[in-house]
Amino acid sequence: MRMVDYIEKKVNHEELSHDEIQAIVDGFVSGEIPDYQMSALLMAIVLNDMNEREAADLTLSMMRSGDTVDLSDLPGVKVDKHSSGGVGDTTTLVVAPLVAACGGTVAKMSGRGLAFSGGTIDKLESIPGVNIAQPIERFKEIVRKTGVCVIGQTGNLVPADKKMYALRDVTGTVQSVPLIAASIMSKKLAAGADAIVLDVKVGSGAFMKTVDEAKRLANLMVKMGKLLKREVVAVVTDMNQPLGLSVGNALEFREAVQLLSGQVPEGDALYEVCMLLGTQMLLLSKLAKSDEEARSMLKQAIVSGEGLKKLRAMIHELGGDETLLTPKGMDTLCAVKKMIPLPAKESGYVVGMQAELIGRAAQVLGAGRATKEDIIDPAVGLVMHKRVGDKIEQGEAICTLYVNDETNLNDAMETMYAAVHISGKPDELTPMVYAVVR
Amino acid sequence: MRMVDYIEKKVNHEELSHDEIQAIVDGFVSGEIPDYQMSALLMAIVLNDMNEREAADLTLSMMRSGDTVDLSDLPGVKVDKHSSGGVGDTTTLVVAPLVAACGGTVAKMSGRGLAFSGGTIDKLESIPGVNIAQPIERFKEIVRKTGVCVIGQTGNLVPADKKMYALRDVTGTVQSVPLIAASIMSKKLAAGADAIVLDVKVGSGAFMKTVDEAKRLANLMVKMGKLLKREVVAVVTDMNQPLGLSVGNALEFREAVQLLSGQVPEGDALYEVCMLLGTQMLLLSKLAKSDEEARSMLKQAIVSGEGLKKLRAMIHELGGDETLLTPKGMDTLCAVKKMIPLPAKESGYVVGMQAELIGRAAQVLGAGRATKEDIIDPAVGLVMHKRVGDKIEQGEAICTLYVNDETNLNDAMETMYAAVHISGKPDELTPMVYAVVR
Numbered sequence: 001m002r003m004v005d006y007i008e009k010k011v012n013h014e015e016l017s018h019d020e021i022q023a024i025v026d027g028f029v030s031g032e033i034p035d036y037q038m039s040a041l042l043m044a045i046v047l048n049d050m051n052e053r054e055a056a057d058l059t060l061s062m063m064r065s066g067d068t069v070d071l072s073d074l075p076g077v078k079v080d081k082h083s084s085g086g087v088g089d090t091t092t093l094v095v096a097p098l099v100a101a102c103g104g105t106v107a108k109m110s111g112r113g114l115a116f117s118g119g120t121i122d123k124l125e126s127i128p129g130v131n132i133a134q135p136i137e138r139f140k141e142i143v144r145k146t147g148v149c150v151i152g153q154t155g156n157l158v159p160a161d162k163k164m165y166a167l168r169d170v171t172g173t174v175q176s177v178p179l180i181a182a183s184i185m186s187k188k189l190a191a192g193a194d195a196i197v198l199d200v201k202v203g204s205g206a207f208m209k210t211v212d213e214a215k216r217l218a219n220l221m222v223k224m225g226k227l228l229k230r231e232v233v234a235v236v237t238d239m240n241q242p243l244g245l246s247v248g249n250a251l252e253f254r255e256a257v258q259l260l261s262g263q264v265p266e267g268d269a270l271y272e273v274c275m276l277l278g279t280q281m282l283l284l285s286k287l288a289k290s291d292e293e294a295r296s297m298l299k300q301a302i303v304s305g306e307g308l309k310k311l312r313a314m315i316h317e318l319g320g321d322e323t324l325l326t327p328k329g330m331d332t333l334c335a336v337k338k339m340i341p342l343p344a345k346e347s348g349y350v351v352g353m354q355a356e357l358i359g360r361a362a363q364v365l366g367a368g369r370a371t372k373e374d375i376i377d378p379a380v381g382l383v384m385h386k387r388v389g390d391k392i393e394q395g396e397a398i399c400t401l402y403v404n405d406e407t408n409l410n411d412a413m414e415t416m417y418a419a420v421h422i423s424g425k426p427d428e429l430t431p432m433v434y435a436v437v438r
Numbered sequence: 439m440r441m442v443d444y445i446e447k448k449v450n451h452e453e454l455s456h457d458e459i460q461a462i463v464d465g466f467v468s469g470e471i472p473d474y475q476m477s478a479l480l481m482a483i484v485l486n487d488m489n490e491r492e493a494a495d496l497t498l499s500m501m502r503s504g505d506t507v508d509l510s511d512l513p514g515v516k517v518d519k520h521s522s523g524g525v526g527d528t529t530t531l532v533v534a535p536l537v538a539a540c541g542g543t544v545a546k547m548s549g550r551g552l553a554f555s556g557g558t559i560d561k562l563e564s565i566p567g568v569n570i571a572q573p574i575e576r577f578k579e580i581v582r583k584t585g586v587c588v589i590g591q592t593g594n595l596v597p598a599d600k601k602m603y604a605l606r607d608v609t610g611t612v613q614s615v616p617l618i619a620a621s622i623m624s625k626k627l628a629a630g631a632d633a634i635v636l637d638v639k640v641g642s643g644a645f646m647k648t649v650d651e652a653k654r655l656a657n658l659m660v661k662m663g664k665l666l667k668r669e670v671v672a673v674v675t676d677m678n679q680p681l682g683l684s685v686g687n688a689l690e691f692r693e694a695v696q697l698l699s700g701q702v703p704e705g706d707a708l709y710e711v712c713m714l715l716g717t718q719m720l721l722l723s724k725l726a727k728s729d730e731e732a733r734s735m736l737k738q739a740i741v742s743g744e745g746l747k748k749l750r751a752m753i754h755e756l757g758g759d760e761t762l763l764t765p766k767g768m769d770t771l772c773a774v775k776k777m778i779p780l781p782a783k784e785s786g787y788v789v790g791m792q793a794e795l796i797g798r799a800a801q802v803l804g805a806g807r808a809t810k811e812d813i814i815d816p817a818v819g820l821v822m823h824k825r826v827g828d829k830i831e832q833g834e835a836i837c838t839l840y841v842n843d844e845t846n847l848n849d850a851m852e853t854m855y856a857a858v859h860i861s862g863k864p865d866e867l868t869p870m871v872y873a874v875v876r
Contacts, residue, residue, distance in 0.1 A: 007610030011484060035474035040609035043481035046449060171478035172445030 003027065003037045010044035018057045025061035029160050035167055042164070042173040050178035055220060056227040058178065062186035065160035069109075069136055069192035074143055076105045077231075077285040080193035081277055082184055084217070085117035087205040087359035088242030088384075092120045092150060093256035094274045095281065097310035100147035101301035102278075102294075104285045107143045108150045109157070109191045113368045113376075116205070116359030118252065121152045122368075126250040126333060126378030130320035146313040157190045177213065181220045185228070195231035195284035197277055198222075202434065203240035205355020211236065211434050218437040233280045236434040237273055241353040241388050244270040248367040248381015248402060254330035260308040261327055269387070269432055274298075276433060336379050337404050341397035342416055350386045350398075350420060351427035357419035358382070364408040364415065365401065380404050382416070389429050392422060441465065441475045448482035456495045463499035467598050473605055480602070480611040488616035493658060494665040496616065500624035503598035507547075507574055507630035512581055514543045515669075515723040518631035519715055520622055522655070523555035525643040525797035526680030526822075530558045530588060531694035532712045533719065535748035538585035539739035540716075540732075542723045545581045546588045547595070547629045551806045551814075554643070554797030556690065559590045560806075564688035564771060564816030568758035584751040595628045615651065619658045623666070633669035633722035635715055636660075640872065641678035643793020649674065649872050656875040671718045674872040675711055679791040679826050682708040686805040686819015686840060692768035698746040699765055707825070707870055712736075714871060774817045775842050779835035780854055788824045788836075788858060789865035795857035796820070802846040802853065803839060818842050820854070827867050830860060 006020055016024070024041065027033035050058065071078045079099065083089050096106045110120035121132050132152040134142070142149040161183050168174050188196050198221055201207070202214035218234035225232025237243075246255040258264055264271050279294035288294035301307040312322040324333060362368060366377035384399045386392055398420050403409055444458055454462070462479065465471035488496065509516045517537065521527050534544045548558035559570050570590040572580070580587040599621050606612050626634050636659055639645070640652035656672035663670025675681075684693040696702055702709050717732035726732035739745040750760040762771060800806060804815035822837045824830055836858050841847055 004608050004610050007481075011481075011610050011613070035472075036477040036605060037609055039474040040477040040481045040611060043445075043449075043478045044485065044610070047482065047485040167474060170442050171475055172442050172449050172482070173478060175449070 003033050003041070007037065007041045007044060010041060010048055013048055015051065016054055021054065021057045022061045025058070025065055025160050029065045029163060038164070039167055039171040039173065042168060042171065042179065045179060046173045046176040052220060052223050052227065055178035055181050056224045058182040059185045059189065059224055060228065062158055062160040062164070062182055063189045066156040066158050066190065068190045069157070071107055071140065071192035074105055074107065074140060077195055078105050078107050078193045079195045079197065079281045079285045080106070080108050080188055080191060081197045081199065081281060082188055083199040084180070084184065084201050085207055086201040086239040086243060087117060087355040088244040088247045088252065089118065089201070089239070090123065090244050090246070090252040090256045090270065091199065091274050091277055093123060093253060093311065094259050094270070094307070095278045096148050096150055097260065097314065098274070098278050098298050098301045098307040099281045099285070100310045101306035102282055102297045103287050104147065104281060105143060106148040106281075107139065107193065109153045109187070110150050111153065116356045116363060116368070118247070118249070118359070118368065120150060122376055123249045123253050124150065124318070126253050127315055127320040127324060130315060130318045132318065134318070142314065142317040146310060146317060148310050148314050149317070150314065151318070153187070158186045161186055174207070177217045177220055180207070181217055181224060185221055185224050189228060189230065193230070196225065197280040197284065198232065198234040199273070199277055200234055200236045201239035202236055203238055203355065203430070204353065205242065205359060206239035215435055215437070218435060222437045231284050233284060234437045235276055235280065236437070237276070238430050238432050238434070239355055240430050241355050242358055242384060243273060245384045246381065247358055247362040247384070249376060249378040250330065250333040251381045251383060251402060254327070254334055257308065257311070257325050257330050258327050260302060260311060261305070262302050263327060272432055280436070334379050334402065336402045338406070340401040340403055340409070342399050342401060342413060343395045344392045344398050344422060345394065345417065346422055347394045348392065348422040348424050349426040350388050350390050350392055351423040352421040353388055354419045357415050361412045361415040361419065364412045365403055366405055377404055386420070389426060441471050441479070445475065445479045445482060448479060448486055451486055453489065454492055459492065459495045460499045463496070463503055463598050467503045467601060476602070477605055477609040477611065480606060480609065480617065483617060484611045484614040490658060490661050490665065493616035493619050494662045496620040497623045497627065497662055498666065500596055500598040500602075500620055501627045504594040504596050504628065506628045507595070509545055509578065509630035512543055512545065512578060515633050516543050516545050516631045517633045517635065517719045517723050518544070518546050518626055518629060519635045519637065519719060520626055521637040522618070522622065522639050523645055524639040524677040524681060525554060525556065525793040526682040526685045526690065527556065527639070527677070528561065528682050528684070528690040528694045528708065529637065529712050529715055531561060531691060531749065532697050532708070532745070533716045534586050534588055535698065535752065536712070536716050536736050536739045536745040537719045537723070538748040539744035540720055540735045541725050542585065542719060543581060544586040545577065545631065547591045547625070548588050549591065554794045554801060554806070556685070556687070556797070556806065558588060560814055561687045561691050562588065562756070564691050565753055565758040565762060568753060568756045570756065572756070580752065580755040584748060584755060586748050586752050587755070588752065589756070591625070596624045599624055612645070615655045615658055618645070619655055619662060623659055623662050627666060627668065631668070634663065635718040635722065636670065636672040637711070637715055638672055638674045639677035640674055641676055641793065641868070642791065643680065643797060644677035653873055653875070656873060660875045669722050671722060671874065671876045673714055673718065673874050675714070676868050676870050676872070677793055678868050679793050680796055680822060681711060683822045684819065685796055685800040685822070687814060687816040688768065688771040689819045689821060689840060692765070692772055695746065695749070695763050695768050696765050698740060698749060699743075700740055701765060710870055718874070772817050772840065774840045776844070778839040778841055778847070780837050780839060780851060781833045782830045782836050782860060783832065783855065784860055785832045786830060786860045786862050787864040788826050788828050788830055789861040790859040791826060792857045795853050799850045799853040799857065802850045803841055804843055815842055824858070827864060
C-alpha cells in the first residue's frame with residue numbers, strides 16, 4: 001500500500017489499521033511521506049474523523065517516534081496534569097506543589113505559550129535564574145528530592161508531534177478531536193507518567209469552542225488511556241473568561257504564590273479548579289480515598305504553607321531565586337513602568353468576555369509571542385478587576401494594564417474593550433465545571 | 439487573508455469568493471502557496487464540496503493561468519467534444535471527421551491515455567508520420583483547410599490544471615465533481631471552442647462510478663457553461679464494458695476506420711454513441727435542426743465516405759500516411775507477433791465486465807503507460823468478441839490478445855478472466871445512455 005491508498009481509505013470512511021497508521025507516522029517522520037500527502041490525510045481526518053482505536057494507535061505510533069522518559073525508578077504513582085490551553089490558567093504552578101506537599105510525585109513537562117494561550121514554561125522563566133532545560137537524570141533527581149519538578153520538553157520527545165503540529169498549524173487541520181487527543185496523549189505518554197489528569201478547557205479562550213466538542217475530546221482521551229493502560233481522568237472546565245485574574249507571566253506566577261499563601265478565597269475560579277485538579281491527582285495517586293478527603297488535604301497544604309515550600313524547593317533546584325516567592329517578592333517581579341487602569345465606558349453588568357481577546361491584549365503588551373522569535377517581557381500583562389456577573393460603574397477599572405512598552409498600548413486597550421461585554425442587565429452565568437470523565 | 443484562512447473557510451463549509459479563488463490559483467501556480475497547503479484545500483473541497491459559482495470561478499481562474507487559444511478568426515461555430523475517459527472509447531476519431539463532413543468546424547486538443555483509460559493522441563500517433571505537436575497557427579490552418587484538426591495540448595495551456603492534477607493524483611483528491619469539472623472545463627475554454635459536447639462516462643471503466651455522480655458532473659458542467667457563456671451539452675453514457683470492441687491504439691484506430699467505412703452496423707454501442715455525440719455537435723453548430731436531421735446527415739457522411747475522407751485529409755496534414763486509412767491498411771498497423779484467443783473457462787452468459795481491468799490488461803500488454811516514461815506499442819492490445827448479454831460456450835474466445843512482448847502475458851490473461859463475468863443465466867442490461875443534459 002502506498003500513502004495515496006491510505007488517504008483514499010480515509011476519504012472513503014474506511015478504518016486505518018494499526019500497521020497502516022504506524023507506516024504513516026514512520027514515513028512522515030523519516031521524510032519519505034512528503035508534507036503535501038500528510039496534509040491531505042490530516043484534512044481527511046479533520047473532516048471524516050477517526051475512531052477511538054485509530055486515535056489510540058496514532059498516539060502510540062507518535063509516542064514511539066522519539067525518546068520516551070522512564071520514571072519507573074521514582075517512588076509511588078507518577079502523576080501528571082495537562083490543560084488544553086487557556087488564558088490566565090496558572091493551575092500547574094499551584095497544583096503540582098500542592099500535590100507534592102500531600103505526598104504525591106509530580107514529574108511534569110510543560111510547554112510554552114501558543115497563540116493567545118499562556119504556557120507554564122514561560123511563567124517559570126519569569127523567576128530570575130530558572131533553567132527549564134534540564135537533563136532527564138537531573139529532572140528525576142529533583143523529583144526524588146522535592147516530590148515535584150516541572151521542566152520544558154526535553155530531548156527528542158515525540159518528534160512526530162512537532163512535525164505534525166507545524167504542518168497542521170498552516171493547513172487548517174488543527175481542529176480535530178482525534179488529532180488533538182493524539183497530540184496531547186502522545187506527549188503525556190512519552191513523558192512517562194502512570195496517571196494523568198487532563199483539563200479540557202471550553203469557551204471563548206480555549207481551543208475547544210463548544211461543550212460537546214470538549215466532552216468528546218475528554219471522553220476520547222479517557223478511553224485512549226484505558227486502551228493504552230494508563231489511568232486517565234479528564235475534566236471539562238470553563239474558559240469563557242480568564243481563569244485567574246492575572247494574565248501575564250510574572251503576574252500569573254504572583255497569583256499562584258498568593259493562592260499558595262492563603263490569600264485567595266475559596267469559591268474563586270482559579271482556587272476551585274486547582275482543588276478539582278488536585279483532588280483528581282490525589283485520587284489517582286491513591287493518596288486520598290474521596291473527593292472530600294483530597295480537598296481537605298489540599299487546603300491543609302495551603303494553610304500550612306507546605307505547598308508554597310514545595311514550589312520554592314523546586315524553583316531553587318531549577319536554579320531560581322526562591323526567596324522571591326512571597327507575595328511581596330513577586331510584586332518586585334511585576335514592577336512595570338506604567339500601571340494603567342482601563343475605565344469602563346458605561347455602567348452595567350459584565351455579561352461576557354472573549355477570553356481569547358484578553359490573551360491577545362496581554363500578548364500585544366509583550367506577555368506572549370506573535371512569532372517564535374519574539375522575546376517575552378515577564379512583568380507585563382494585565383490584572384482583571386471584574387469577572388462575568390459583576391456589576392461595574394462607568395469609569396470604574398475593568399482591569400489594570402501592566403505596561404513597559406507603549407507601542408501597542410492603544411491596540412491592547414481597544415482589544416480589551418472589545419473583549420469585555422457590559423450590558424444593562426446581568427446574563428446567566430456559565431458553570432465552572434461541565435464534566436468529570438473517568 | 440492567508441491561505442490557511444481560505445482552507446479554514448472550506449473546512450467550515452463557507453463559500454470562497456471569486457477573488458479568494460483567484461488568489462489561491464495564482465498563488466499556487468506562482469509557487470507562493472506550497473503544495474502542502476494546496477493539498478489540504480483540495481481535500482477539504484473533495485469532502486466539503488464547492489457550489490456552482492465556486493466551480494465556475496475556479497474554472498475561470500485556472501483557464502486564465504496560462505495561454506488561451508483564439509479561434510474567432512475561423513469560420514462558423516467552433517465545436518469541441520470531450521469524453522471523461524474510458525476504455526475502447528474511440529469516438530473522437532469517428533465523430534470529429536463526420537461533423538466536419540457535415541459542414542462543422544472541429545478544432546480540438548486531446549490528451550494522452552491516463553491510467554487504464556486510452557487517449558486520442560496516443561491513437562493518432564499509431565499512424566506513422568503523424569506529428570501531434572503543431573503550432574497554433576498551423577493547427578488553425580489545418581482546420582481552415584479540412585474543417586477538422588485534433589492535436590495534442592500545445593503551448594502553456596492551463597498550467598494550473600497540470601500542477602493541480604499532478605498533486606491530486608498523489609493525494610487522493612481526484613474524486614471530486616467540482617474539481618473534475620473545473621479541470622475539464624478550464625482546458626476546453628482555454629482551447630477556444632464556442633460550443634462543447636461533453637461525454638461523461640459512468641461505470642466500471644470510467645472515473646465516475648455511479649450514475650448519480652456522473653449526472654451531477656454533467657449538470658455542473660452545463661451550468662458552468664451557462665455561467666461562462668459557452669454552449670455546453672453533456673451526455674451521460676455507459677462504460678461498464680469497453681465502448682468499442684477494440685482496446686489498444688492502432689486497434690481502436692482501425693475500428694474507427696471500419697466504422698467510417700460503413701463496416702459497423704447501427705445499434706453497435708460505439709456507432710450509437712458516435713451518433714449521439716455527432717448529433718449534439720451538429721445541433722450546437724446550428725447545422726441541423728433536429729436529432730433526426732442530424733443523425734441522417736451523419737449516416738450520409740458514413741455512406742458517402744465523406745467522413746473517412748476528412749479523417750484522411752487531417753492525417754495527411756499532420757504528416758501521417760493517410761493511404762493506410764483503409765480497413766486493410768489498418769490491418770498492417772495491427773500486425774503483431776502473436777494473436778492469442780482467450781478461451782472461456784465455462785459456458786453461460788456474459789453478465790458483466792470490469793472495463794477498468796480490461797483497460798489494464800491492454801496496458802500490461804504494452805498499449806498504455808504505467809509511468810510517464812513508458813513507451814507504447816501501438817499494435818498491441820485486445821479485441822473483444824463478446825459484449826455483456828452475449829451467450830458464450832466453454833472454450834469459445836472471449837477476446838483475442840494482440841501480443842508482441844510476452845513478459846506480462848499471464849498477467850494480462852488473468853486480468854481478463856477477472857474482468858469478464860460469466861454466469862448461468864443472463865443479467866439485466868445497463869442502458870447505453872443515461873442522460874442528455876443541456
